[in-house]
Amino acid sequence: MPVACLVYDCVHPCHPAVGTVPTIDLASRYECGAVILHSPLMSGMRVAFPDTKRTWCFDAFPSIDKISKVTSPVLVIHGTEDEVIDFSHGLAIYERCPRAVEPLWVEGAGHNDVELYGQYLERLKQFVSTELTQP
Numbered sequence: 001m002p003v004a005c006l007v008y009d010c011v012h013p014c015h016p017a018v019g020t021v022p023t024i025d026l027a028s029r030y031e032c033g034a035v036i037l038h039s040p041l042m043s044g045m046r047v048a049f050p051d052t053k054r055t056w057c058f059d060a061f062p063s064i065d066k067i068s069k070v071t072s073p074v075l076v077i078h079g080t081e082d083e084v085i086d087f088s089h090g091l092a093i094y095e096r097c098p099r100a101v102e103p104l105w106v107e108g109a110g111h112n113d114v115e116l117y118g119q120y121l122e123r124l125k126q127f128v129s130t131e132l133t134q135p
Contacts, residue, residue, distance in 0.1 A: 017041055017085050017111070021061045024093075028069035034132050035074045036124070039111060040093045041085045050086065067096050074100045075127045077120070079109030101131050 020040035027035045042064035046052045055062045067074075074097045078090025087105070094103050104123040106114050114120055 021063055024063045024066050024070065027072055027074075028066040032072050034072050034127070035070060036077070036127065037074060037090075037093060038077045038114065039079065039082060039085050040076060040090055042089045042092050046089065047085060064092060064096060067093050068098060070097060070099065072099060073127075073131060075123070075131075076100060076103040077106070077114060077123070078103070079106045079111060079114045081108055082111045084111035101127065 017039045018041075020037045023035060023037065024040070026032070040063060041047050041061065043052075043055055043059045043062045046064070055065050076090050076094040076097070078085075078087055080087050082090075090103070090105075094100050104119060106117050106119065109117055
């Protein structure tokens with residue numbers, strides 16, 4: 001299910017996880033209204049090799065190194081039991097993001113069922129209707 005990941009003058013749908021890679025890349029280089037990251041990954045290498053602690057030159061998806069350049073408000077959403085992109089990825093992205101708003105950690109949710117929890121839509125509505133309207 002596509003989710004809103006990047007808000008500028010409109011909302012651009014993208015897939016969770018891998019879709020957060022181009023979203024972070026674009027938001028780190030261009031001003032945008034807001035960013036919503038659903039199950040973001042720190043980097044491709046860190047998904048494949050969880051003990052990786054640094055970014056290697058051949059890592060094609062170094063989102064963890066780009067997130068600090070994002071100047072827009074960022075909402076991070078991640079399931080605590082994600083079996084594809086470990087929850088630690090979402091937490092690390094959130095901690096390095098300078099304009100992160102209160103995240104949504106969905107207790108018990110995996111990778112493909114975060115949207116099924118009631119707090120998912122409630123948090124999205126709150127972010128778009130309240131937090132985006134504040135200066």
